[in-house]
């Protein structure tokens with residue numbers, strides 16, 4: 394289990410994450426739902442170790458978490474210039490993993506002999522995802538993995554995420570698109586005002602979605618009546 398206890402984190406005042414607790418079961422797909430600025434990326438960067446939390450504990454299988462147990466797909470893609478897609482994946486591939494670049498690329502069909510600079514936004518996202526897989530780590534953190542992907546690539550990614558869950562990868566996903574989370578996740582945690590307000594089981598997703606929609610409709614109904 395990936396366990397986060399009493400996590401506090403701030404860039405400056407006030408705290409962005411405050412006494413945050415989260416438990417992610419091993420081999421599960423766990424969604425993080427939150428509005429823009431809720432702190433999803435900050436949470437992921439604290440877990441990965443990009444940022445040092447002000448306080449708190451993060452453990453994996455009961456021991457302090459090490460960043461080498463995590464592959465992190467960030468929202469932005471960071472590639473060296475003058476590197477081909479294939480060279481990038483060779484760099485990402487950890488020694489001892491059975492990740493086959495050719496086999497995996499038969500799904501996405503990226504032009505791996507071309508410079509990454511010539512890739513489209515969606516192609517870069519797919520390459521970065523393959524790079525994360527190539528690291529062969531037990532925990533996969535995906536920050537907005539569907540951003541910039543076309544319908545076909547999104548479907549492929551969705552299928553791969555499901556299959557990785559079945560193969561015992563522990564996957565954390567943040568997305569703004571509720572359907573993306575409800576389709577792919579075993580559980581969804583709602584991050585608001587710096588902490589996890591509630592964790593929903595899959596059986597609760599329809600009710601959670603209906604309640605969220607009703608609340609949003611109510612919130613904007615008066616404004617729309619006035620404007621339209």
Ligand SMILES: Nc1ncnc2c1ncn2[C@@H]1O[C@H](COP(=O)(O)OP(=O)(O)OP(=O)(O)O)[C@@H](O)[C@H]1O
Nearest residue numbers: 404405409427428429430431432433434435436569
């Ligand atoms: N480098 C930074 N310096 C100062 N404040 C930051 C920095 N990065 C993020 N913040 C602030 O921290 C809060 C959480 O931001 P974060 O990017 O973690 O949210 P998010 O849930 O990932 O948002 P989004 O859905 O828009 O990507 C926001 O109020 C944001 O303005």
